[in-house]
Amino acid sequence: MKKTTRHIPVLLNGSVSHLVTNVDGNYFEGTVGFGGHTEEILSRLSEKGRLIGTDKDVKAFEYCIKKFKNEQRVSIFNTSYTNIDTIAKLELVEKFDGIFLDLGVSSYQLDDPDSGFTYREEAELDLRMNKNQGYPAYYYLNELSEEELADIFYNYGEEKKSRQIARVLVKSRLNKTLKTTTQLKSIIESIIGKYNLNKTLSRIFQALRIHVNNELDELKEILNKSTDLLNPGGRLAVISFHSLEDRIVKDYFKYEAATCVCPDDAPVCVCNKQQRLSIITRKPVTASDEELQANPRSRSAKLRVAERL
Ligand SMILES: C[S@@+](CC[C@H](N)C(=O)[O-])C[C@H]1O[C@@H](n2cnc3c(N)ncnc32)[C@H](O)[C@@H]1O
Numbered sequence: 001m002k003k004t005t006r007h008i009p010v011l012l013n014g015s016v017s018h019l020v021t022n023v024d025g026n027y028f029e030g031t032v033g034f035g036g037h038t039e040e041i042l043s044r045l046s047e048k049g050r051l052i053g054t055d056k057d058v059k060a061f062e063y064c065i066k067k068f069k070n071e072q073r074v075s076i077f078n079t080s081y082t083n084i085d086t087i088a089k090l091e092l093v094e095k096f097d098g099i100f101l102d103l104g105v106s107s108y109q110l111d112d113p114d115s116g117f118t119y120r121e122e123a124e125l126d127l128r129m130n131k132n133q134g135y136p137a138y139y140y141l142n143e144l145s146e147e148e149l150a151d152i153f154y155n156y157g158e159e160k161k162s163r164q165i166a167r168v169l170v171k172s173r174l175n176k177t178l179k180t181t182t183q184l185k186s187i188i189e190s191i192i193g194k195y196n197l198n199k200t201l202s203r204i205f206q207a208l209r210i211h212v213n214n215e216l217d218e219l220k221e222i223l224n225k226s227t228d229l230l231n232p233g234g235r236l237a238v239i240s241f242h243s244l245e246d247r248i249v250k251d252y253f254k255y256e257a258a259t260c261v262c263p264d265d266a267p268v269c270v271c272n273k274q275q276r277l278s279i280i281t282r283k284p285v286t287a288s289d290e291e292l293q294a295n296p297r298s299r300s301a302k303l304r305v306a307e308r309l
Contacts, residue, residue, distance in 0.1 A: 007106040009036030010298040011239055014285050015100065016040045018305040019237045024048040025097025028088070028229075030081025030222060031055060033106040035064045041100070042073060049073055052091050054081045056129040056213075057109060078130075082221045088229060095231040103219065104241040105129070105209070107297060117209065119201045122182045127209045137208040141178045146170040156216070156244065157207030159200065165191055206242065219245060223252045227276050230308035235280070237305045246284065246302050253279050253306045277306040 016037060019027070023046045032038050032053035041051055053076045055061050061078035068074045077087055081101065088094070109115045109129070116126030116136070127137040141149070146166045153162035165188060172178065172187050185201060192200045210216060226236050240246040255261070256277035260269045285305075287298035 007034045007036060007108050008295045008297070009033075009040070010102070010291070010295065010301040011285060011287060011303045012037065012040055015102070015237050015239060015303050015305075016044060018280060018285075018303070019098040019100050019235050020044045021233060021235060022049075022097040022231075025050075025231075025234075026093045026095070027051045027098045027100065028081075028084055028096045029053040030084065030099070030101045031103065032064050032076055033057075033060050033102065034108060035067050037100065037102055038064065038068070038074070041098075042071065045073065047073070050075075050091075050093070052087060052093065053077070054079050054083065054087065056080055056133075057106075058131065059112075060106065060108070080130075080218060082218050082225070084222055084229060085225050095234065096229055097231050097234045099222075099226045099230060099234070099236050101219075101222065101237070102239045103215075103245050116181060117205070119181050119185045119205055122180060124179060125181050125184055125208075127205070127212045129213050134212065134214075137212050138177075138179050140208070140211065141169060141184070142173055152211045153204055153207045155207075156210040157203035158243075159203045159207065161191065161200070165200075165204065210244070216244060216248060219248050220252070223249065227256055227308060232308055234308045235305055236277070236308070237303065239301050239303045241300050241302075246304070249304050250284075253277060253304060257306065276309055278309055280305040280307055 020041060023044060027041055029038055029041065029051060032055045038051060038053060051074050058078060061076060064076050075091055105117060110117050113121045113123040116123040124136065125138040128134055149169060150162045150166035153159040153165055168187055168191055178184065188200055188204060189197055230236060238249045240249055257275060257279050258273060259275045260271055261273045262269050262271045281304050284302035287301055291298045
């Protein structure tokens with residue numbers, strides 16, 4: 001496979017430095033992508049260290065299988081990171097010393113017209129990370145009710161004109177089945193105009209992508225599984241790219257780091273809550289000016305790290 005757009009790994013040094021605390025340890029990377037972070041993690045591990053990775057995307061998976069074909073310490077699976085527990089069993093790993101997620105999509109996926117992730121090129125509006133699973137985005141645009149579409153645009157894209165956009169989409173599909181990125185773009189342009197068009201398109205594409213790939217539920221699922229699968233001292237490091245993801249990570253860390261979750265007015269603690277994580281990054285780590293200059297995609301990246309007690 002030709003890699004047309006180079007994916008530059010974000011917050012590379014900061015994330016891997018926080019993640020790797022045991023050079024002989026077992027690590028899980030849920031989002032190997034094009035292996036940028038994978039390479040860096042491996043460079044910090046000894047010969048005894050191991051890295052088990054997943055990616056839903058077939059092209060990313062095939063690319064990494066070739067890239068790491070001579071690397072004995074790596075096993076990669078073409079599946080969702082939510083299967084971390086099953087994969088750990090298959091690989092005979094009881095606990096990990098670090099679990100890493102670099103969420104969202106790679107620059108390659110965004111720029112590959114076959115992926116239908118971009119509104120900059122004419123393509124089938126697909127948006128699936130794994131093209132062999134589920135339905136493409138255009139299926140939902142044609143099948144869901146106006147209300148369901150509006151909720152997706154509002155909840156996952158925080159789009160203020162969600163109701164109006166859904167109404168116009170439902171009206172347009174009466175004349176012609178919706179299938180392509182440019183069809184969606186021109187419908188949205190007819191509502192928004194050219195000013196602010198790209199920002200609205202980004203929000204709508206983000207919303208559809210989150211829905212199609214069930215992204216927020218999958219993130220909650222792996223977070224819930226991760227703490228049980230970490231050795232004491234093991235780290236959970238997550239890079240998120242928008243506020244919906246970041247809020248989920250932040251709330252999860254906060255909950256697992258709490259010693260009591262009783263209501264504020266409870267006279268004594270009765271919850272028996274166990275603190276399981278300690279938060280390493282009180283504030284999320286963001287890109288330096290230098291990184292922002294070199295890689296504009298790092299603009300919205302936020303790294304949060306917690307440690308298993
Ligand atoms: C930002 S990219 C990772 C880039 C990678 N860190 C690198 O340096 O090349 C995110 C990757 O996560 C994958 N992905 C997103 N959600 C996933 C999930 N639930 N399970 C497995 N892979 C997922 C995407 O297909 C994409 O390749």
